[in-house]
Amino acid sequence: MSGQGLTGLSSWSRRLVTAGVLVWCLITAFPLYWVVVTAFKTPPGVVGGPTYIPFVDFTPTLQPFIDLYQGIRGEFFRTFLNSTIVGMSAAAIATAVGAMAAYALVRFEFRVRFGAGLIFFLLALGGYLLFNNSFGFTRPQALLLAFPIALAAAILANRLPLPGPILGNEDILFWFVSQRMFPPIVTAFALYLLYSEIGRLGFQLIDSYVGLTLCYVAFSLPIVVWLMRDFFEAIPIEVEEAAMVDNVPSWRIFLGIVVPMSMNGLLATFMITLAFVWNEFLFALFLTNSRWQTLPILVAGQNSQRGDEWWAISAAALVAIIPMMIMAGLLSRMMRSGLLLGAIK
Amino acid sequence: MMRNDPIKHVFIWPAVLVVLAISIFPLIYSFTTSFLSYRLIPPIPPRVVWLGNYVSLLQEPRFWNAIFTTTMIAFIAVGLQYVIGFGVALALNARIPGERLFRVALLLPMLLAPVAVALVARMIFNPTMGPLNQLLSMFGLANLPFLTNGHWALACIIAVEIWQWTPFIILMMLAGLQTLPEDVYEAAELENASAWQQFWGITFPMMLPISAAVVFIRLIESYKIMDTVFVMTGGGPGVDTETLTLFAYQEGFKKFNLGYTSALSFLFLIAITIIGVTYLALLRPHLEKRR
Numbered sequence: 259m260s261g262q263g264l265t266g267l268s269s270w271s272r273r274l275v276t277a278g279v280l281v282w283c284l285i286t287a288f289p290l291y292w293v294v295v296t297a298f299k300t301p302p303g304v305v306g307g308p309t310y311i312p313f314v315d316f317t318p319t320l321q322p323f324i325d326l327y328q329g330i331r332g333e334f335f336r337t338f339l340n341s342t343i344v345g346m347s348a349a350a351i352a353t354a355v356g357a358m359a360a361y362a363l364v365r366f367e368f369r370v371r372f373g374a375g376l377i378f379f380l381l382a383l384g385g386y387l388l389f390n391n392s393f394g395f396t397r398p399q400a401l402l403l404a405f406p407i408a409l410a411a412a413i414l415a416n417r418l419p420l421p422g423p424i425l426g427n428e429d430i431l432f433w434f435v436s437q438r439m440f441p442p443i444v445t446a447f448a449l450y451l452l453y454s455e456i457g458r459l460g461f462q463l464i465d466s467y468v469g470l471t472l473c474y475v476a477f478s479l480p481i482v483v484w485l486m487r488d489f490f491e492a493i494p495i496e497v498e499e500a501a502m503v504d505n506v507p508s509w510r511i512f513l514g515i516v517v518p519m520s521m522n523g524l525l526a527t528f529m530i531t532l533a534f535v536w537n538e539f540l541f542a543l544f545l546t547n548s549r550w551q552t553l554p555i556l557v558a559g560q561n562s563q564r565g566d567e568w569w570a571i572s573a574a575a576l577v578a579i580i581p582m583m584i585m586a587g588l589l590s591r592m593m594r595s596g597l598l599l600g601a602i603k
Numbered sequence: 604m605m606r607n608d609p610i611k612h613v614f615i616w617p618a619v620l621v622v623l624a625i626s627i628f629p630l631i632y633s634f635t636t637s638f639l640s641y642r643l644i645p646p647i648p649p650r651v652v653w654l655g656n657y658v659s660l661l662q663e664p665r666f667w668n669a670i671f672t673t674t675m676i677a678f679i680a681v682g683l684q685y686v687i688g689f690g691v692a693l694a695l696n697a698r699i700p701g702e703r704l705f706r707v708a709l710l711l712p713m714l715l716a717p718v719a720v721a722l723v724a725r726m727i728f729n730p731t732m733g734p735l736n737q738l739l740s741m742f743g744l745a746n747l748p749f750l751t752n753g754h755w756a757l758a759c760i761i762a763v764e765i766w767q768w769t770p771f772i773i774l775m776m777l778a779g780l781q782t783l784p785e786d787v788y789e790a791a792e793l794e795n796a797s798a799w800q801q802f803w804g805i806t807f808p809m810m811l812p813i814s815a816a817v818v819f820i821r822l823i824e825s826y827k828i829m830d831t832v833f834v835m836t837g838g839g840p841g842v843d844t845e846t847l848t849l850f851a852y853q854e855g856f857k858k859f860n861l862g863y864t865s866a867l868s869f870l871f872l873i874a875i876t877i878i879g880v881t882y883l884a885l886l887r888p889h890l891e892k893r894r
Binding site: 271272275276278279282283285286287289290292293296304308310355356358359361362363366367368379382383386387397401405409430434437438439440441442443444445447448449451452472473475476477479480483507508509512533536537539540543544553554557558560568571572574575576578579582583585586587589590 | 607608610611613614615617618619621622623624625626627628629630631632633634635636687690691694695697705706707708709710711712714715716717718719720721722723724726727732733734737766769770798823826827829830833834847848851852855856861864865868869871872875876879
């Protein structure tokens with residue numbers, strides 16, 4: 259760590275800089291303070307104009323939270339549970355699957371022919387149109403049929419000496435990460451249609467645990483692969499080489515050596531993914547309607563339901579915020595070990 | 604060293620399959636739908652209109668308004684986030700007193716649900732019961748119509764974006780600052796370079812690659828903005844603060860105009876790609892000079 263940048267400054271400008279940061283901190287802290295205080299207000303404490311200090315300006319009460327718990331403003335308890343279950347499982351699956359892929363990208367060599375990728379895309383598109391228009395399959399059926407055919411053809415084509423560039427590990431990584439660039443609305447809407455058509459075939463995905471979790475896993479994977487690759491790259495390869503000399507199989511090297519060595523990274527990645535899923539709004543809006551509704555949807559609904567009942571709105575917002583506040587505390591400890599350093603290179 | 608072992612397929616395929624299934628499926632689906640005239644309510648059978656949806660979208664003033672609004676929010680918010688974030692990161696890097704406490708506090712906003720943040724913002728910006736207008740009237744200023752006037756509403760959304768996402772820039776820039784080599788600064792010190800000169804001569808150019816990456820990430824993410832606007836203004840007043848994602852949501856989920864919405868999301872995708880490619884092309888000469 260280095261302390262340059264301000265060493266040449268006089269003590270006066272140092273004070274100025276400190277004041278500036280302090281101002282930014284106040285700006286950051288005030289809305290948080292505001293929501294915490296408002297959650298303990300009684301209706302007169304809100305309607306009579308802004309009040310700031312408990313016991314001086316207004317008498318605090320726990321009523322908003324009791325209302326929440328009793329489900330007066332929607333099924334908070336169950337929604338909280340939904341968010342927890344979906345968040346935990348999506349983050350766990352994404353971290354596990356993504357870490358495996360990231361490890362493969364760091365330690366093994368992959369070669370994908372550009373032509374094979376093209377074949378996959380064209381066959382998937384063409385097969386879908388063909389099955390849908392000429393053979394009279396429904397749209398999801400056509401997609402589900404075209405997908406494995408295109409995939410099999412592409413894997414076979416990858417063995418042929420096709421012309422065109424050969425893509426390596428870096429390109430595969432780029433493909434993963436570029437999935438993040440997509441505007442989610444493109445996917446969310448199409449996924450909604452696809453899910454509802456699959457639902458008509460008898461397998462319900464809309465407003466279901468599987469549908470929501472699957473979608474979140476897919477959307478967290480790019481971040482997980484990106485973050486985990488840097489952790490794995492930082493692990494000294496000598497340990498693994500020593501194990502290989504002893505003929506330890508690759509999967510045991512991964513589970514027995516690599517995973518324990520990068521536990522910190524896995525934990526941090528898990529938490530970042532959890533935060534992402536916990537706060538996600540758009541997909542939950544499209545893909546759930548009652549049973550598996552998540553907290554952001556319920557919180558957003560508070561606004562229109564009863565107007566300016568701020569004490570209740572604040573309590574609701576606080577329920578969605580507090581778990582992430584705890585996580586921020588945990589994460590900030592890990593940040594010091596240079597967690598995100600590699601991620602931005 | 605790269606190994607070659609058939610087990611590598613077991614490692615990579617689950618991730619590839621999930622991402623392929625969830626991203627390529629919908630892509631093909633909405634790509635083909637975008638050439639159809641297809642409504643669910645009232646139900647009319649799909650009819651091929653080729654580029655018809657795209658043409659009518661490009662003639663629709665509401666679409667251009669959404670593009671303009673989204674661009675304004677993204678560029679102004681990210682620009683200010685970068686300036687504030689870099690400044691705070693520099694200060695934290697210089698070990699000002701209380702730096703550790705600041706770090707936790709500064710990390711918080713970006714981990715909170717945008718929906719909840721927007722609700723809090725609604726309370727703070729409330730014209731009669733909110734603390735902000737009370738502060739203004741304390742200084743003898745008139746109460747402002749924060750969320751009911753188009754320009755003010757846009758400014759409020761930008762303010763919330765800055766509040767929530769500056770921490771991300773601070774975090775990344777701080778991580779970058781800590782990798783800078785110390786000896787360059789020692790040399791500059793010997794030459795009696797002022798702090799100002801040191802910043803523009805050393806820190807800024809050396810931080811350029813990281814800055815470019817961070818701004819790029821934030822810009823792309825900002826273009827997707829939806830939840831904050833959804834809760835704060837719902838796109839209103841009128842359509843003054845309607846962003847692209849919100850527009851697509853209204854068309855798709857309220858009117859179930861499938862072909863139109865699919866075309867809209869593809870135009871959105873094209874717009875993002877153009878912005879991304881232009882941005883990288885503009886920056887490339889600056890980044891390569893340093894290598």
